[in-house]
Amino acid sequence: MIWNPTKECMNAEDKRLLQGERLRKVVDRVYHSVPFYRHKLQERDMRPDSITSIDDITKLPFTTKQDLRDNYPYGLFAVPMSEIVRIHASSGTTGNPTVVGYTRRDLAIWSEMIARCLSAFGADRNDIFQVAYGYGLFTGGLGLHYGVEHLGGTVIPASSGNTAKQVRLMRDFGTTAFASTPSYALYLADAMKESGISRDEFKLRIGIFGAEPWTENMRKEIETKLGINAYNVYGLSEIMGPGVSHECEYKCGSHIIDDHFYAEIIDPDTLEPVPYGQVGELVLTTLTKEGLPMIRYRTKDLCSLNPEPCKCGRTSIRMSRIMGRSDDMLIIRGVNVFPSQIESVILEMPEFEPHYLIYVDRVNNLDMLEVHVEVRDGFYSDEIKVMVELKKKLAARLHSVLGLHAEIKLVEPYTIERSEGKAKRVFDRRDIK
Amino acid sequence: MTIRQLSVFIENKLGRINEVTKILATNNINMMAFSLAESTDFGVLRLIVSDVDKAAEVLKEARFGVSLAEVIAISLANTPGSLSKVMERLAGEGIFIEYMYAFSSGDVANVVIRPTNLEKCMKALETCDCNVLSEQSFA
Known part of the structure; x- marks a missing residue:
């Protein structure tokens, strides 16, 4: 009608x-x-x-x-x-x-x-x-x-x-x-x-x-x-x-x-x-x-x-x-996400180096956001729970800014490419074309 | 007296532990004790080495995430029940243990303990049937 x-x-x-x-x-x-x-x-x-x-x-x-x-x-x-x-x-x-x-x-x-x-x-x-x-x-x-x-x-x-x-x-x-x-x-x-x-x-x-x-x-x-x-x-x-x-x-x-x-x-x-x-x-x-x-x-x-x-x-x-x-805006589970939002959260936290990678996947038809970060020297710990706590803290801050859960992966120092220019930081692996 | 334990952050990737041991070998650093704690996507290698300062330096140069922690190392008789007595004593004093690992050879067993409260643990160990080891004893 x-x-x-x-x-x-x-x-x-x-x-x-x-x-x-x-x-x-x-x-x-x-x-x-x-x-x-x-x-x-x-x-x-x-x-x-x-x-x-x-x-x-x-x-x-x-x-x-x-x-x-x-x-x-x-x-x-x-x-x-x-x-x-x-x-x-x-x-x-x-x-x-x-x-x-x-x-x-x-x-x-x-x-x-x-x-x-x-x-x-x-x-x-x-x-x-x-x-x-x-x-x-x-x-x-x-x-x-x-x-x-x-x-x-x-x-x-x-x-x-x-x-x-x-x-x-x-x-x-x-x-x-x-x-x-x-x-x-x-x-x-x-x-x-x-x-x-x-x-x-x-x-x-x-x-x-x-x-x-x-x-x-x-x-x-x-x-x-x-x-x-x-x-x-x-x-x-x-x-x-x-x-x-x-x-x-x-x-x-x-x-x-x-x-x-x-x-x-x-x-x-x-x-x-x-x-x-x-x-x-x-x-x-x-x-x-x-x-x-x-x-x-x-x-x-x-x-x-x-x-x-x-x-x-x-x-x-x-x-x-x-x-x-x-x-560069990403739409993840209907939520608008700018990589710069994720960046600013990471920059505010002394526990992490200012380098990151963002991965977006669609797993079982649900969008998944994963953020890779390096822990800054001085914040590594001998205790697993302290390291896991770092992940949780970043996930919580990201959630409060993005309104979205992000899976955090801690990676070894210098494994994220350093570049002054336009480093590729975002990998949207969903097939939406 | 406590000793310094070296911790190395390691991603769950093939060959990373090998990298660490290789770097220590080329720098002529001996490993006395070693334990790996794992989580879903990363692990923490804990090492007692002959030269902790040098080990930390060379591993950092090789771009590993490294930290130092104070732990207590003790040696005791390698007989049934000797560790049990020590643990009972620590529990009786209300000392919480974050993690520990042990190795034995011959008559002697060595145990590395990471209590929540180092001072309290040291005090309790004074009255136990064991020797508290110093860093020098590993050099």
């Missing part, structure tokens, strides 16, 4: 006019209410009336995650705090986390976005949704939650973790749709099998998966193991959260909700637009957001765009799967 046919199936010319009109308004708003944007536009001799159509978007400056950090916490908000009704923030980073704020209208739009996604997955008000994304500062849990309510479905706010409980809830409460990261879905599939409960006792039919890149092979595995239809949902907190784009029943790319978000693909090196079909960095502009409008936000996600109308009837532009990142 198509939730909002007027917007989702709009003809191309009307869509362009709508996008142009909305872009002009949002530029006008940020120019007058966010000094950061005003200065950037003035530097380019631009004023809000420089925007006459959506094509003018390429004249606008880019915005990056660093800009959000530099203006921590509320510097890029375009409305007074009295208008902000909700805050979310990215998982911990070395510097400032990125903080996002929503007005009441932003939340209403977000809920509708999710309702559009869920409808495209074939869900409706009769479905019972178990939301196993984390509830909290992360946008996944609450984003899905209010979207389900808007759709009229039943939401079970299970939040993440406690797999045994997830399985029990799923059976006892008659869950028909499940939202989590795709790797957790595979983990859960094994847990369901081990639980000994027969598949007939579960009513599950739809999987809503996002927050980390996944492959067509993973989809097949999830669908076979769980006996469901698995759909991709894409989003990022800086833009809104989950629901910026979603698949439909044809699973041939994710429809970008392009009456609210304008998508471009650029070459991450030259910053020039690339043609449709070619892979580059996804750049998103929020056309209607009030709390935290984003102008040409560089997502760092690599994908391509397809403007052809879809067999499902939607005319919105579609994005391919995420093929990788244009920066």
Whole structure:
């Protein structure tokens, strides 16, 4: 079912006019209410009336995650705090986390976005949704939650973790749709099998998966193991959260909700637009957001765009799967991890040399993070327990910064390559292409 | 009197122990006692050697992670029950032992003890039927 046919199936010319009109308004708003944007536009001799159509978007400056950090916490908000009704923030980073704020209208739009996604997955008000994304500062849990309510479905706010409980809830409460990261879905599939409960006792039919890149092979595995239809949902907190784009029943790319978000693909090196079909960095502009409008936000996600109308009837532009990142960010179990965060933890601890290696693997469909470090001279011990304590201490500090367990391996002195230049420190051995 | 034990951090990789023994051999350092403690991905070699300062120096040069710890070495009669008496005495005094290792040859048995409290352990050993060894006795 198509939730909002007027917007989702709009003809191309009307869509362009709508996008142009909305872009002009949002530029006008940020120019007058966010000094950061005003200065950037003035530097380019631009004023809000420089925007006459959506094509003018390429004249606008880019915005990056660093800009959000530099203006921590509320510097890029375009409305007074009295208008902000909700805050979310990215998982911990070395510097400032990125903080996002929503007005009441932003939340209403977000809920509708999710309702559009869920409808495209074939869900409706009769479905019972178990939301196993984390509830909290992360946008996944609450984003899905209010979207389900808007759709009229039943939401079970299970939040993440406690797999045994997830399985029990799923059976006892008659869950028909499940939202989590795709790797957790595979983990859960094994847990369901081990639980000994027969598949007939579960009513599950739809999987809503996002927050980390996944492959067509993973989809097949999830669908076979769980006996469901698995759909991709894409989003990022800086833009809104989950629901910026979603698949439909044809699973041939994710429809970008392009009456609210304008998508471009650029070459991450030259910053020039690339043609449709070619892979580059996804750049998103929020056309209607009030709390935290984003102008040409560089997502760092690599994908391509397809403007052809879809067999499902939607005319919105579609994005391919995420093929990788244009920066060094890793997405591990749905958590954003920058190698620099790991580095800064190690640098703060006198027990370790400032050299490290980061390995990411997918073991039994679960992402594993392993960090190799050298103990500094003077901190070696004759006692195993003291050495193990060093490992635990580093793991605990990393957990508090990353929100993620890291396996620590102590290695002998000088076994990690020393280099002043660009030493390769990160080995992502997952196959997500 | 305590003696200094050399500890070497070793990754669980083939041939690492061999490396250590080779370096000590080329530097004419004799090993009196030796024990390996292992964990999942690394081990700690504990050594009593003829020249602990030199051993530490040459192993560090060879880029091993090295540390020194004070331990107590005793020698006692190599007869049934002689170690038992010593251990009973230490337990009676409430002395906790982190680890120990032993070797015997002929009439004599040698035991290296790493108690939590060195001083207390030394005092208790004074009244035991054993000799507390000095570093010189290994040189």
